[in-house]
Amino acid sequence: xxxxxxxxxxxxxxxxxxxxxxxxxxxxxxxxxxxxxxxxxxxxxxxxxxxxxxxxxxxxxxxxxxxxxxxxxxxxxxxxxxxxxxxxxxxxxxxxxxxxxxxxxxxxxxxxxxxxxxxxxxxxxxxxxxxxxxxxxxxxxxxxxxxxxxxxxxxxxxxxxxxxxxxxxxxxxxxxxxxxxxxxxxxxxxxxxxxxxxxxxxxxxxxxxxxxxxxxxxxxxxxxxxxxxxxxxxxxxxxxxxxxxxxxxxxxxxxxxxxxxxxxxxxxxxxxxxxxxxxxxxxxxxxxxxxxxxxxxxxxxxxx
DNA sequence: ATCCAGGATGTAT
DNA sequence: ATACATCATGGA
Numbered sequence: 585x586x587x588x589x590x591x592x593x594x595x596x597x598x599x600x601x602x603x604x605x606x607x608x609x610x611x612x613x614x615x616x617x618x619x620x621x622x623x624x625x626x627x628x629x630x631x632x633x634x635x636x637x638x639x640x641x642x643x644x645x646x647x648x649x650x651x652x653x654x655x656x657x658x659x660x661x662x663x664x665x666x667x668x669x670x671x672x673x674x675x676x677x678x679x680x681x682x683x684x685x686x687x688x689x690x691x692x693x694x695x696x697x698x699x700x701x702x703x704x705x706x707x708x709x710x711x712x713x714x715x716x717x718x719x720x721x722x723x724x725x726x727x728x729x730x731x732x733x734x735x736x737x738x739x740x741x742x743x744x745x746x747x748x749x750x751x752x753x754x755x756x757x758x759x760x761x762x763x764x765x766x767x768x769x770x771x772x773x774x775x776x777x778x779x780x781x782x783x784x785x786x787x788x789x790x791x792x793x794x795x796x797x798x799x800x801x802x803x804x805x806x807x808x809x810x811x812x813x814x815x816x817x818x819x820x821x822x823x824x825x826x827x828x829x830x831x832x833x834x835x836x837x838x839x840x841x842x843x844x845x846x847x848x849x850x851x852x853x854x855x856x857x858x859x860x861x862x863x864x865x866x867x868x869x870x871x872x873x874x875x876x877x878x879x880x881x882x883x884x885x886x887x888x
Numbered sequence: 889a890t891c892c893a894g895g896a897t898g899t900a901t
Numbered sequence: 902a903t904a905c906a907t908c909a910t911g912g913a
Contacts, residue, residue: 608894725895731911732894777909782896819896840894858902883894 585750586666590674592646593659597684600706601646601662604678605633607884608729609829610710611720611736612757616643621733635677636740636756637713641749642666642673667749679708687834687874696850697870697878700885709880710829714797715790716757717830722782722817724825729887731775738774739763763787782817789815797831805833806860820859828876837867837879842886 592599605613606621614620616632634643648660664670675681688701712720716736723735736757743758743766763771764787771780789795800811805827812823821840827833837843839859847854847866854865870878 721894722896724893726893726908727895727910728893728912772909775910778896778907779909813896817896821895825894838894841892842894887894 586669588664588666588669588671590662590664590671590680591660592662592680595680595684596686597682597688597708598659598706599646599662599678599680599684599708600704601633601644601678602629602631603704603707603884604710607704607707607880608887609825609880609883610712610717611733612637612710612712612716614737621730623730634754636744636747636754637673637677639745639747639756640666640668640670640673641747641754642668642670642677644670644674665750667747677711679711682708684708687877690871690874691878692869692871694850694869696846696882696885700878700881703885704881707881707884709834709877711832712830713757714826714830715760715787718786718790718815718818718826719757719763719783721822721825721829722786722815723776723779724822725779725817735774735776742770742774760787760790764791779817785816786818800827801831805835808833809836820863824863824876828880834874834876835867835872836876837863837870838876839863839866840883842883843879846882846886 613633613635616634630645630647632643632645634641642664644662644664646660646662691697691701720732720736724732740755740757743762744755747754747756763783766784768781768784771783776783795814800808803811808827809820809823812818812826821838824836824838828836839862851866851869854862854869856862856865867875
């Protein structure tokens with residue numbers, strides 16, 4: 585077992601692990617005590633979280649550290665235990681390389697966005713692995729966050745490679761090949777409902793190479809969104825989620841039910857009748873380049 | 889029981 | 902291009 589720590593108190597904008605991995609943007613992180621996405625208000629400020637990427641297990645928690653003004657989750661260090669050197673991995677997965685101060689500074693002078701940034705200071709976007717992110721947001725259609733999480737956990741348990749680490753068994757997210765080989769009925773039995781054939785057919789597209797992340801990376805934002813809708817079960821909204829939470833398109837603003845409500849109540853002039861046009865308007869209202877950051881803060885803020 | 893949840897698809901216009 | 906019904910499932 586390798587261990588290490590990453591000082592995060594002095595990162596621009598700081599860092600908050602709990603809100604980053606439990607804000608409904610990622611379904612790839614698990615609280616070690618099994619209470620991920622439980623809406624009990626249970627304090628997870630110094631809880632261990634883990635994820636499995638590329639066959640490696642990474643456990644991490646945030647502690648206050650020696651820093652005199654470090655309070656609770658706002659500062660301190662990330663402590664990690666892993667099967668590999670997790671320093672570069674965590675910087676990548678948790679976007680510790682983002683200049684969060686600059687991102688907040690670029691946000692609009694707007695009461696809703698400012699309160700959201702204020703309420704969850706240090707929350708960062710994630711860089712989820714592409715396939716896991718794609719499947720989890722296909723499953724997200726008309727689902728509550730906790731159940732989306734439970735579906736991904738069930739998929740990993742049934743189809744994911746098992747990895748032994750420090751006396752425990754961990755499950756990787758399934759490969760495209762494994763999910764492509766699953767039957768629709770098997771996936772329905774895991775509670776996926778009408779999303780079951782979407783997941784199977786999309787896994788097939790990735791497994792055969794007919795359509796992969798490489799066909800999307802590098803495209804201009806709106807072309808990338810259009811390209812992603814080639815996958816089955818992926819419309820504009822899910823495509824925006826994958827662009828934002830996996831492929832690093834920070835300008836993507838997923839128009840989900842919460843944001844649509846926010847548009848009605850706070851930005852009525854941004855409602856333009858179509859996804860594409862409303863998206864452009866709210867993207868501009870949210871500051872353009874980092875609009876997706878504002879969207880994720882507002883989503884988390886409104887949902888709590 | 890009825891409604892709703894980070895929507896997408898197929899079909900008709 | 903836009904409007905509409907339909908699609909599973911579990912929790913409140």
